[in-house]
Amino acid sequence: MTGTLINTGTVLLGTLIGGLLGSRLPERVHTRVLVGLGMVTLILGGENGLEWGEDDSGRVLLSVMGGVLLGGIAGEMLRIEDRLQALGDRIQARFAGEGHSTISEGFFTATILFCVGPLTVLGSIQDGLTGDYELLATKALLDGFASIALAAALGFGVGLAAISVLVIQGTITLGAGLFEDVLVGEPLLALTSAGGVLIVGIALKLLAIRDVKVGNYLPALLFAPALSALAESFA
Numbered sequence: 001m002t003g004t005l006i007n008t009g010t011v012l013l014g015t016l017i018g019g020l021l022g023s024r025l026p027e028r029v030h031t032r033v034l035v036g037l038g039m040v041t042l043i044l045g046g047e048n049g050l051e052w053g054e055d056d057s058g059r060v061l062l063s064v065m066g067g068v069l070l071g072g073i074a075g076e077m078l079r080i081e082d083r084l085q086a087l088g089d090r091i092q093a094r095f096a097g098e099g100h101s102t103i104s105e106g107f108f109t110a111t112i113l114f115c116v117g118p119l120t121v122l123g124s125i126q127d128g129l130t131g132d133y134e135l136l137a138t139k140a141l142l143d144g145f146a147s148i149a150l151a152a153a154l155g156f157g158v159g160l161a162a163i164s165v166l167v168i169q170g171t172i173t174l175g176a177g178l179f180e181d182v183l184v185g186e187p188l189l190a191l192t193s194a195g196g197v198l199i200v201g202i203a204l205k206l207l208a209i210r211d212v213k214v215g216n217y218l219p220a221l222l223f224a225p226a227l228s229a230l231a232e233s234f235a
Contacts, residue, residue: 003127003136004169008162010144011114015159018151025152034153037146038206041113045203048116048196051189059231063190067224068197068217075216084108084215106157108215110150111164112202114143116195116221121188124172136169190228194220 022030052060075081085104114120119142123135143165151158198221201214 001127001170001173002131003123003133003140004166004173006133007114007136007140007143007169008166010140011110011147011162011165012159014144014147015151015156015162018148018153018158019156021148022152022155030153033149034206037149037153038203041199041206042203044113045196045199045201048192049200051193051196060186060189060193060228063186063228063231064193064197064220064224066227067190067194067220067222070223070227071194071220072217074219074223078219079216080218081213081215102154103157103160106150106154107160107164109154109202109206110147110158110161112198112214113146113150114161114165115168116198120169121172121191124169128173128175186232187225187228190224191221194224 025033052064084107087104089104119135119139123133123139127133127136147158147161198214198217201212201217204210204212205214
């Protein structure tokens with residue numbers, strides 16, 4: 001759990017720094033920070049999303065497509081995005097009073113960025129099996145800088161993503177033995193690629209191009225590797 005605790009700490013520290021800086025910056029600077037972060041996020045999502053290119057059979061690509069479609073349908077039926085928004089609104093009402101707030105947006109955006117990606121899975125498994133938290137330490141540094149930029153634009157709601165990091169990475173770390181033989185090969189590529197697609201969705205929102213309600217696609221992170229493992233078993 002060492003790597004996860006370090007990662008949680010850097011997110012909180014970055015949020016504190018960014019939140020304090022953000023309150024002193026004019027609106028036009030906030031906009032530039034948000035757009036800059038959106039462009040970087042788009043590149044990050046595209047890089048992860050193209051992980052299926054390492055698979056010559058095309059199974060991973062089909063699994064990602066199927067996973068995203070099925071995940072979107074399941075998420076829409078479960079109204080995941082609406083539930084996340086309602087959670088953010090309750091937090092807003094409790095701690096910040098009525099009125100416009102970016103708490104839920106900061107929490108959700110940061111959670112996707114910090115918890116979806118190969119370093120989250122591989123780093124947590126490595127930490128759990130061998131105690132080597134080098135990958136998570138690298139991720140912690142990256143997340144720390146990202147949380148500064150996010151918090152400067154979206155406020156202290158970004159810090160709530162530290163809970164997501166602690167729960168998700170901690171669960172994978174503690175259950176590393178269960179994931180060791182499952183999230184390898186094509187299923188891991190499918191998970192990474194589906195995560196990249198979701199990150200692209202976050203970038204579209206940050207760039208004010210379109211709100212694709214990324215929250216409703218979260219089940220894709222389960223469907224894509226599951227479909228990939230199923231397809232691989234019949235190969």
